[in-house]
Amino acid sequence: xxxxxxxxxxxxxxxxxxxxxxxxxxxxxxxxxxxxxxxxxxxxxxxxxxxxxxxxxxxxxxxxxxxxxxxxxxxxxxxxxxxxxxxxxxxxxxxxxxxxxxxxxxxxxxxxxxxxxxxxxxxxxxxxxxxxxxxxxxxxxxxxxxxxxxxxxxxxxxxxxxxxxxxxxxxxxxxxxxxxxxx
Numbered sequence: 001x002x003x004x005x006x007x008x009x010x011x012x013x014x015x016x017x018x019x020x021x022x023x024x025x026x027x028x029x030x031x032x033x034x035x036x037x038x039x040x041x042x043x044x045x046x047x048x049x050x051x052x053x054x055x056x057x058x059x060x061x062x063x064x065x066x067x068x069x070x071x072x073x074x075x076x077x078x079x080x081x082x083x084x085x086x087x088x089x090x091x092x093x094x095x096x097x098x099x100x101x102x103x104x105x106x107x108x109x110x111x112x113x114x115x116x117x118x119x120x121x122x123x124x125x126x127x128x129x130x131x132x133x134x135x136x137x138x139x140x141x142x143x144x145x146x147x148x149x150x151x152x153x154x155x156x157x158x159x160x161x162x163x164x165x166x167x168x169x170x171x172x173x174x175x176x177x178x179x180x181x182x183x
Contacts (some may be wrong), residue, residue, distance in 0.1 A: 131150065135183040
């Protein structure tokens with residue numbers, strides 16, 4: 001039985017070149033296979049969240065990195081695995097005190113990976129580029145042509161509440177973000 005089977009894998013955070021997380025993750029996986037160190041490594045994760053983006057009225061879900069420039073690696077730390085990770089192109093260093101890799105606590109990992117979230121199929125957060133107080137013009141729908149001010153933003157539903165003046169009174173109207181433009 002090898003040394004890897006007796007030790008338990010722990011999670012470590014790697015500082016890597018920003019905007020190269022995917023290629024560095026793939027390079028790490030390739031090197032692990034080439035060096036036959038698979039038994040010492042578990043998952044290699046880029047923490048992301050799903051965001052709904054409305055461009056020109058088209059709704060699409062995109063993944064946004066939660067921690068740009070970082071990878072999470074589940075591994076057994078020994079001289080061979082440390083060397084393999086550190087000599088992979090694009091990897092800066094392990095996070096930790098004074099150059100010593102420090103494994104993350106289980107509750108930190110759960111929080112970063114979204115484990116234990118009460119809703120298993122958490123809906124994507126909607127990317128909204130407006131905030132309360134912004135002046136907008138309604139460009140689509142029953143109130144097209146009206147000017148108003150944003151009163152509230154709901155990222156979960158992707159709706160904004162706009163106050164428009166109807167018959168001399170401020171009236172709240174719920175709209176999709178693509179139905180308005182800044183004034």
